[in-house]
Amino acid sequence: MLTASLPFRILYRYIYVSEFKEVVDRFRPEILNSSKSSVLFLSSFEEQKQCNPFKVLGVSNGLILYCLSGSLIYYVCDPVTRQWVTLPRARYKSPNKTHPMFFGEGIVSKVNEDNVLTSYTVARVELLISSIPYLSFQTFSSETGKWIEYKLRCTNPIALMKRDAGPITFNGALHWFVYVHGMIAFDPYKDPKSCRFIRFPDDRQVENVNRHDWIYRLCDACQGKLRFFEVARDSCSFYCFSMWEKKDYERGEWCSAFKVTRSDLSSSDPELNSCLVKAAFFPLSFHPFNLDIVYLRCVDLACVVSYSIQDKRLDVVFRPIGVMNDLFWHLVIPFVIPRWPTPVPIPSVPKKAGRSKAAHRRRFRSHT
Known part of the structure; x- marks a missing residue:
């Protein structure tokens, strides 16, 4: 069971390196064993110009899903052992000029009664530029070693968010954000042929979502609770921070957890405390x-701060070297460092003529 003593990191989603081995090599023992939280892998401008972009798509029970952007090559790795498997290529239709297509990918996994990970499923959904009355899913299961396609109809046309955010995981299901109104939940283990729509709180600041690509809000799971956190865009707004929690997941009910004003905030850091009235x-x-x-x-101090909900206090926790201009919720992802290694399940071998089981196993062997 995970405890508060386990270290965790806020991972920057994009890592610019020459090959995937360099990604897992960054999980060195001295980083994993550190008790301090930090933003890892904030790449420099030089790296961005010279290297390939590998993107963190999701985490699940100690595993991390990556993708080589552009080539759409997927990797599942255990950062503790620094072992990984490369997934087979999924079908990819070249987007046309009228309806450009993107992908939103995530990972969910299963554990047995001994809390040992037994399998994982990677799911991706086509993100078309226009609203559509259906969703096209593709899932890869380590149990079958194959990609499977689904086309699920929606009650009303929807448009999924195409910024760099991946789906969040809650209740064993993946949740993709829908512009303005809410998110779509999809559970590949429970019912892979259906999805459900979940609305966001009605009293949120909808204008911020429409005009600013959601950068002022955060929706994610925390200790079994689904939360929606919102920051006011303007310093003149009456409320600075607001949060809602999911009261009933099945019925879709939210309840307000708190709303605080800027005059409620404080900080033991003199520099931060002096700019709380106007800081973004x-x-x-x-x-x-x-x-x-x-x-x-x-934004004003170019640092990462922690906010205590109970004390309404802000503390500086991390001052990264270099720029932070693109550090937003949809470009980072929290990752808990497991206490024990999480062996990556080797995908099963699809029965296919002309390829021996041994040859297929070699393709998916773990690397170090």
Whole structure:
């Protein structure tokens, strides 16, 4: 069972390196064993110009799903052992000029009664530029070793968010954000041929969502709770921070957890305390163990701060070297460092003429 003593990191989604081995090599023992939280892998401008972009798509029970952007090559790795498997290529239709297509990918996994990971499923959905009355899913299961396609109809046409955010995981299901109104939930283990729509709280600041690509809000799971956290865009807004929690997941009910004004805020850091009246904040992540803590980017001081819900206090926790201009919630993802290695399940071998089982196993062997 995970405990608050386990270290965690807020991972920057994009890592610029020459090959995937360099991605897992960054999980060195001295980084994994550190007790401090930090934003890892904030790539420099030089790296971005010279290397390939590998993107963190999702995490599940100690595993991390990556993708080589552009080539759409997927990797599942265990950062503790620094072992990984490369998934087979999924079908990809070249987008046309009228309806450009993107992908939103995520990962969910299963554990047995001994809390040992037994399998994982990677799911991706086509993100068309226009609203559509259906969703096209593709899932890869380590149990079958194959990609399977689904086309699920929606009650009303929807448009999924195409910014860099991946789906969030809650209740064993993946949730993709829908512009303005809410998110679509899809559970590949429970019912892979259906999805459900979940609305966001009605009293949120909808104008912020429409005009600013959701950078002022954060929706994610924390200690079994689904939360929606919102930051006011203007310093003159009456409320600075607001949060809602899912009261009933099945019925779709939200309840307001708190609303605070800028005059309620304080900080033990003199520099931060002096600019609280006008400072701009962007939400980044919930603390994975502590329901009291939310992490935000402070634009004015170019640092990451923690916000204590109970004390209404802000503290500086991390000052990265270099720029932070693109550090938003949809470009970072919290990752808990497992206490024990999580062996990556080797995908099963699809029965296919002309390829021996041994040859297929060699393709998917773990690397170090």
